[in-house]
Amino acid sequence: MRLNEIRYARAMTSTGSPTRRGPGSVPKNVRPAPDDVDRAILHELAVDGRLANNALAERVGIAPSTCLARVRALREAGVIRGFHADVEPRALGRDLQAMIAVKLAAHARGSMGPFVQRISRQPEVLDVYFVAGANDYLVHVAVGSTEDLREFVAEHLNRDPDVALTETNLIFEHTRAAGRR
Amino acid sequence: MRLNEIRYARAMTSTGSPTRRGPGSVPKNVRPAPDDVDRAILHELAVDGRLANNALAERVGIAPSTCLARVRALREAGVIRGFHADVEPRALGRDLQAMIAVKLAAHARGSMGPFVQRISRQPEVLDVYFVAGANDYLVHVAVGSTEDLREFVAEHLNRDPDVALTETNLIFEHTRAAGRR
């Protein structure tokens, strides 16, 4: 059985760069910029975060020890932020999800950090999007009931003096794109 | 060294149910409803999806073989939908994120399935929220440039006859709550 076949002939993104970036490339940031093998690793681990190291190595066409070193490097560089189990919220008694648009008061516009930190600490909160436009934030929450939702909005949002107004929309369905995150 | 210490005295959610649900509980669905150990497992794996099985077993206070069986059961029951690496989008050349509100045309309101399937197949799409309210969908995308964003909206949304109107808002920052997903 041949182990070193190059199987990762997937499209990935259309960046068009060959195996290694050319010597006359842009400086970019401090980031080493992942090559094609790194991109293949990232894709495989995004699809299946528990893929074993040797299986991953075989898929991307390198030796297991090399693969391990690359994954470690990607983790330490912050390219891979972590590995997480995707848990069905309804199994945890959170049958209801909502997207809450939040507009901050004028006096709170300067320092927005505290609000995000406070709000993302709440167990109901799944995502906080800081957006341009009419609203300042979109807060994605999962709660157990409409009563919990009402209480969350009242306690953590409307009660906050930094919050000018909120608009709550129920989420009927949420599909996430596993494999490209 | 004592292995069987119960360390998972975390708050979890305030459901208030003791170790096993009482005999006179509600029928609920077909779902076996996770007990406290399952909840601890889910929490640990949501925080660190690559936590080794024996380490996980020690944390939740059961034997490794039992722990393995529970994790398998949770996976097959669909409570754990999968394990995914959390990859920094900017490392993949996607420096720009946006939340696009989409309103469908009246004639397309009946069959909304095709739209979601089509749109979530695109590599730029991270999340699709089907929401109540003025808009029908919120589409979370990550692209390489404003030009890519414009092209995505034009090609995959405005060109679609099912789409009545779109509203694109840039995302300055996105914080996800790892540990409760």
Added chain:
DNA sequence: GGTGAAATGAGTGCGAG
């Protein structure tokens, strides 16, 4: 359903190309 021990298989460090 839970557990412990045994066999299989994977993760990890090191020296070398």
Added chain:
DNA sequence: CTCGCACTCATTTCACC
């Protein structure tokens, strides 16, 4: 940077409680 080898440790199965 890449690899292969050797050692250590975890995963998984099974009979039994």
